[in-house]
Amino acid sequence: EGLTYAFTFAAGNWHPLTWLSHMLDVELFGLDPRGHHGVNLLLHTATTLLLCLFLLKTTGKPWRSLTVALLFSLHPLHVESVAWVAERKDLLCAFFWFATLLAYERYVRSPAVGRYLVVLVSFALALLSKPMAVTLPLVLFLVDYWPLDRRGVDAPSRRRIVTEKLPLLVLSAASTVVTWFAQQTLGNVVASSPLLSAGNAVISYLRYLARMVYPRDLAIIYPFDASLVTLPKVVGSLLVLVALSWCVWRWRRRFPFLVTGWLWYLVTLLPVIGFVRIGYHAMADRYTYLPLVGVFMALVWGGAHVAERFRRVRLPLAVATGLALSLLAFLTVGQLRLWRDSVTLFSHTVAVTKDNFIAHNNLGTALREREEYAAAIYHYRESARLRPDIPNAFNNLGSIYIIMGYPAEALAWCDRALRVGPAIAEVHYNRALALIALGRRDEALAEYGEVKRLNAGLAERLEEDLSQGGRR
Numbered sequence: 001e002g003l004t005y006a007f008t009f010a011a012g013n014w015h016p017l018t019w020l021s022h023m024l025d026v027e028l029f030g031l032d033p034r035g036h037h038g039v040n041l042l043l044h045t046a047t048t049l050l051l052c053l054f055l056l057k058t059t060g061k062p063w064r065s066l067t068v069a070l071l072f073s074l075h076p077l078h079v080e081s082v083a084w085v086a087e088r089k090d091l092l093c094a095f096f097w098f099a100t101l102l103a104y105e106r107y108v109r110s111p112a113v114g115r116y117l118v119v120l121v122s123f124a125l126a127l128l129s130k131p132m133a134v135t136l137p138l139v140l141f142l143v144d145y146w147p148l149d150r151r152g153v154d155a156p157s158r159r160r161i162v163t164e165k166l167p168l169l170v171l172s173a174a175s176t177v178v179t180w181f182a183q184q185t186l187g188n189v190v191a192s193s194p195l196l197s198a199g200n201a202v203i204s205y206l207r208y209l210a211r212m213v214y215p216r217d218l219a220i221i222y223p224f225d226a227s228l229v230t231l232p233k234v235v236g237s238l239l240v241l242v243a244l245s246w247c248v249w250r251w252r253r254r255f256p257f258l259v260t261g262w263l264w265y266l267v268t269l270l271p272v273i274g275f276v277r278i279g280y281h282a283m284a285d286r287y288t289y290l291p292l293v294g295v296f297m298a299l300v301w302g303g304a305h306v307a308e309r310f311r312r313v314r315l316p317l318a319v320a321t322g323l324a325l326s327l328l329a330f331l332t333v334g335q336l337r338l339w340r341d342s343v344t345l346f347s348h349t350v351a352v353t354k355d356n357f358i359a360h361n362n363l364g365t366a367l368r369e370r371e372e373y374a375a376a377i378y379h380y381r382e383s384a385r386l387r388p389d390i391p392n393a394f395n396n397l398g399s400i401y402i403i404m405g406y407p408a409e410a411l412a413w414c415d416r417a418l419r420v421g422p423a424i425a426e427v428h429y430n431r432a433l434a435l436i437a438l439g440r441r442d443e444a445l446a447e448y449g450e451v452k453r454l455n456a457g458l459a460e461r462l463e464e465d466l467s468q469g470g471r472r
Helices: 002-006 016-029 033-059 062-074 076-083 085-109 113-129 131-145 155-163 166-185 194-213 231-250 256-272 291-309 311-337 342-352 357-369 373-386 392-404 407-420 425-437 441-454 456-467
Strands: 281-283
Touching (some): 016 033, 016 085, 016 113, 062 291, 076 085, 076 311, 085 113, 113 131, 194 281, 194 291, 231 256, 342 357, 357 392, 392 407, 407 425, 425 441, 425 456
């Protein structure tokens, strides 16, 4: 049953390997979070080592490779992918991503069918972990340019370089189709103006770079705000991106690492940059887990080139690098503290973002679990005020008033939720509980029929409530 579930469209994505890893964790550790967090940390460490090994094998530069790996390992933007157990998909995908790169380096050094199959299988495992890996075949073209330096090959070899990517591109295309179908089926694709989405995507490319340089006020959710996507910001951001790309192209022969690093960043962000909006967020720290590797490579190799040309800057540059890594480690420790519990995490998010209806709603739920009902109601009401077109907060208000023993108020909020989103099983469930408490059993039975139609598992819980007269 678990294997079948893993290969279904669950949680808006198709990532069966990620589901299987979570199931294995539960078999090993139950719901003790320490084991789950420990596995995440091990995967992050292993991925860091694979990244370092790949760069070392392809460039022969140990210190540069180690510096890139440390930047990847210690950056505060990557805390979300490691500290959030549900982001296991980031870690598994990245692990198999760099395993694929290592296998590809081995295949390029000595081509053989068996070695190519290892590349193919590793890439397939990355896709089964998270669909964001669809850009990996394009990254392999960049790796061919630098650091593998396959630029000087003859025409037949160039054809082979393209041909050997075709099976990988087929897998990417298949994963894209499956993911799109999964997102559409579960309703995660948000209707939005294409121009607005494109503008937000262009701005986000620079916002991620800004947060890489100044990783402060990081949040688990950055709500999409159309008012921030202005024409001057979009045009200005586009001009900066074009200027940087032009510089990289102009210096491509002298500094090939800039081409790979910059395009790595641009290409790997494409699936999540927001040209097609999935969910109500504008950007997410976890999306930088793989893309920033390209920027780190460009920065480290660029700094090393400056140090080689100007000997006087070697010591200051080395000291600056050490200080930067120490500062990143310090900021990461501080960021980790925000993840100790949901109230801390979402309170911080509410404080550092504006009009964050998702954070208010989630903070309300965290406070409800602590039985701090008055505070929870405040944040639910804020969420409902900010987005009256989304039923979640209305439904949660109905749920909390049921807990507090005010069924009439609960019913009113459930009715408001139904006016916004009539086909939501949880709303019908809470409405049935309110009706039971009000003694309107026949109406509660009608709601039970709706719950059973929408969610069989939730209907079983409601059956128990009906049999107990709503006492639970």
